[in-house]
Amino acid sequence: MSVPWWRSAVVYQIYPRSFADADADGVGDLRGITERLEHVRDLGADAVWLSPIYRSPMADFGYDVADHTDVDPIFGSLADADALIARAHELGLRVLLDFVPNHTSDLHPWFAESRARRAAPKRDWYVWRGDDGVPNNWISQFGDGRPAWTRDPATGDWYLHSFLPEQPDLNWDEPAVEAAMHDVLRFWLRRGVDGFRIDVAHRLGKDPELGDNEPGRRHDEDWPSVHVRLAGIRRVLEEFDGDRLAVGEVYLLDQRALAPYITSGDELHLAHNFFFLRLPWSAERFRAAVDEFELLTRAGGWPAWCMNNHDHSRTATRYGRDRARVAAVLVLTLRGTPFLFQGEELGLTDGAVPPEAIVDVDGRDPERVPIPWEPGAGAGFTTGRAWLPVHPDAERLAVAVQQGDPASALELYRTLLALRRATPALQHGSYRSVHAAPDVFAYVREHEGERLLVALNFAPFPRPLPAEADGARLVLSTHAEPRAGELAADEARVLELGRARG
Numbered sequence: 001m002s003v004p005w006w007r008s009a010v011v012y013q014i015y016p017r018s019f020a021d022a023d024a025d026g027v028g029d030l031r032g033i034t035e036r037l038e039h040v041r042d043l044g045a046d047a048v049w050l051s052p053i054y055r056s057p058m059a060d061f062g063y064d065v066a067d068h069t070d071v072d073p074i075f076g077s078l079a080d081a082d083a084l085i086a087r088a089h090e091l092g093l094r095v096l097l098d099f100v101p102n103h104t105s106d107l108h109p110w111f112a113e114s115r116a117r118r119a120a121p122k123r124d125w126y127v128w129r130g131d132d133g134v135p136n137n138w139i140s141q142f143g144d145g146r147p148a149w150t151r152d153p154a155t156g157d158w159y160l161h162s163f164l165p166e167q168p169d170l171n172w173d174e175p176a177v178e179a180a181m182h183d184v185l186r187f188w189l190r191r192g193v194d195g196f197r198i199d200v201a202h203r204l205g206k207d208p209e210l211g212d213n214e215p216g217r218r219h220d221e222d223w224p225s226v227h228v229r230l231a232g233i234r235r236v237l238e239e240f241d242g243d244r245l246a247v248g249e250v251y252l253l254d255q256r257a258l259a260p261y262i263t264s265g266d267e268l269h270l271a272h273n274f275f276f277l278r279l280p281w282s283a284e285r286f287r288a289a290v291d292e293f294e295l296l297t298r299a300g301g302w303p304a305w306c307m308n309n310h311d312h313s314r315t316a317t318r319y320g321r322d323r324a325r326v327a328a329v330l331v332l333t334l335r336g337t338p339f340l341f342q343g344e345e346l347g348l349t350d351g352a353v354p355p356e357a358i359v360d361v362d363g364r365d366p367e368r369v370p371i372p373w374e375p376g377a378g379a380g381f382t383t384g385r386a387w388l389p390v391h392p393d394a395e396r397l398a399v400a401v402q403q404g405d406p407a408s409a410l411e412l413y414r415t416l417l418a419l420r421r422a423t424p425a426l427q428h429g430s431y432r433s434v435h436a437a438p439d440v441f442a443y444v445r446e447h448e449g450e451r452l453l454v455a456l457n458f459a460p461f462p463r464p465l466p467a468e469a470d471g472a473r474l475v476l477s478t479h480a481e482p483r484a485g486e487l488a489a490d491e492a493r494v495l496e497l498g499r500a501r502g
């Protein structure tokens with residue numbers, strides 16, 4: 001069996017509103033993305049994942065879909081989507097779309113029908129309860145402990161919304177919903193997309209009895225039915241050729257709960273690991289997490305690693321700029337598929353968003369500010385007025401400024417991606433952590449006798465290299481002048497070890 005493309009791929013997440021604005025309205029769009037795809041190719045990535053581009057009232061910036069089979073006019077048209085997909089394929093890049101199956105916009109025609117009256121044919125497409133008080137103790141993921149239920153004036157019944165009231169949850173216990181959502185997948189698969197990132201995948205299964213959440217047992221997510229539904233999605237992908245990919249946002253902060261989503265072989269191909277993403281800066285904690293997930297997926301299942309996305313403060317802010325370089329080496333040298341978030345390759349910190357410019361309901365504007373392409377007004381992102389303030393470091397961190405500067409974040413990422421592409425041990429090799437000094441996380445990747453040692457210093461002071469490094473050849477360091485025998489403060493190093501005797 002040949003290895004599917006996504007096992008050796010690096011995926012680059014594009015947040016369309018903030019990537020590139022071709023029509024000068026201040027919001028990024030599909031034409032802008034198409035014009036800038038060469039940046040992704042030059043970085044060395046293999047695929048792009050686009051956050052939602054569908055028609056949406058934008059209460060949650062596209063994660064509230066009002067029409068799954070059309071592009072929002074702010075982003076362009078279906079023809080622009082076709083052109084983007086075609087251009088990406090020309091450049092050798094695959095395209096993943098965000099698929100948002102847990103909920104729709106309250107302005108989706110399905111919800112309009114559903115809410116109208118109790119006897120409406122689509123009533124059961126959403127989750128309704130006619131109780132006097134709030135039906136249970138489930139709370140909305142946004143909104144400081146507020147109930148996940150809103151009473152709808154049309155009938156006086158309550159509807160479920162895991163997120164905003166403007167995002168009513170679809171009822172996946174209703175077979176017609178599942179069938180309709182499968183057709184959405186087919187619509188885009190026929191247009192040539194290579195797969196999907198599945199938004200809040202773990203919420204496709206909920207307790208149909210709507211039991212209260214209890215300590216140690218959630219009833220509003222990760223219910224056993226979720227696995228059947230993800231297997232259904234997988235079967236739709238398999239109707240099409242070309243190893244179409246399903247990567248899930250499975251926001252469970254326990255790797256033992258996460259692993260079953262990818263180990264059975266008939267559900268998700270990949271799942272983002274938020275336990276890993278949220279770890280504090282500690283060599284011991286990262287080693288323990290990676291070792292545990294390795295064990296959990298050794299028999300089957302392929303990890304996906306990411307440290308940044310559109311919902312989280314960026315690594316350069318969370319950990320600091322120097323440590324973000326170490327984090328880059330980590331994500332790009334582990335066994336598994338790395339996912340990068342636009343701007344991470346520029347070493348961006350979170351942007352600065354003053355109170356009067358806040359637009360997101362959940363404090364996520366800073367990681368979503370526009371990409372700086374060039375110095376100057378609008379940072380090459382727009383000639384209009386950007387929807388979020390451009391990055392305060394745009395002049396210094398713009399793509400055009402970093403390009404060719406060996407000390408830059410951009411060149412570090414390019415070097416790492418090129419190294420990964422050229423090194424089977426990094427793409428396919430086994431992983432084994434090795435004994436190292438405190439604050440050092442070190443591991444060996446090995447494939448057919450080729451062996452690489454990765455050593456990451458999490459401490460803000462020098463640390464000895466692991467014993468394995470003796471006599472090894474330096475392949476890459478985050479520092480300009482790496483010293484023999486020791487890692488500098490916040491240094492990450494990749495070394496080639498002698499070939500294993502076969």
Ligand code: GLC
Binds near residue numbers: 100200
């Ligand atoms: C996911 C998305 C996030 C969105 C939420 C609701 O967590 O990543 O941006 O707000 O789902 O759709």
